Amino acid sequence: MNLNSKYFDSIRVKPDKDRRLREEHPPCGWKGCSEPALYPAPKGRGHEGQYLLFCLNHVRQYNKSYNYFTGMSDDDIANYQRSTVTGHRPTWSIGVNSAFRAGYGLGPERPGGFTWSFNTHDPFDLFNGSDAPDGNANRGSARPVRNVERRCLEALDLDETASRQQIKSRFKTLVKRHHPDANNGARGSEDKLREVIQAYNYLKREGLC
Numbered sequence: 001m002n003l004n005s006k007y008f009d010s011i012r013v014k015p016d017k018d019r020r021l022r023e024e025h026p027p028c029g030w031k032g033c034s035e036p037a038l039y040p041a042p043k044g045r046g047h048e049g050q051y052l053l054f055c056l057n058h059v060r061q062y063n064k065s066y067n068y069f070t071g072m073s074d075d076d077i078a079n080y081q082r083s084t085v086t087g088h089r090p091t092w093s094i095g096v097n098s099a100f101r102a103g104y105g106l107g108p109e110r111p112g113g114f115t116w117s118f119n120t121h122d123p124f125d126l127f128n129g130s131d132a133p134d135g136n137a138n139r140g141s142a143r144p145v146r147n148v149e150r151r152c153l154e155a156l157d158l159d160e161t162a163s164r165q166q167i168k169s170r171f172k173t174l175v176k177r178h179h180p181d182a183n184n185g186a187r188g189s190e191d192k193l194r195e196v197i198q199a200y201n202y203l204k205r206e207g208l209c
Contacts, residue, residue: 152199
């Protein structure tokens, strides 16, 4: 009869508590240790996702001396740390993958890229390639002008092709023309002045001037 059999553990005064662990788990990876290996430890650089198995005491000892950057020069370590900002993935400058660039004033066609098109509210004329000094020469063609914007432009005696500079200049002219101080205190033009100010404030709020 084998008195050390596991079947007697349930009636022992001092059962072997680690017997089951040793049977269910491989032995510790530390040389000369037979304790159950319950704790994983990384193998190191170049073996990502692979682990060694140790007992508690030896995994602590292993982790104290573990250094992922062992064998790397200072420059290699600095480059690795900079690369962590992008998750070690390659990056490109904005726009380098667009397939058709010439139509937007961005250079020749680039093979292997992708085309793009969209309709968007573009009050600052960022996407239609305008070279006008005021940056708004093509604003009228970039998107349909809404009725409220058209009425505001009409209040300033302008049409929908007016540039930002034209809107600002006309606003200053009309304020000077209809302000009571310019009419010897007469208030007959106050309604028109109020209309001009409200129209200009709306256009400014929409980024059109």
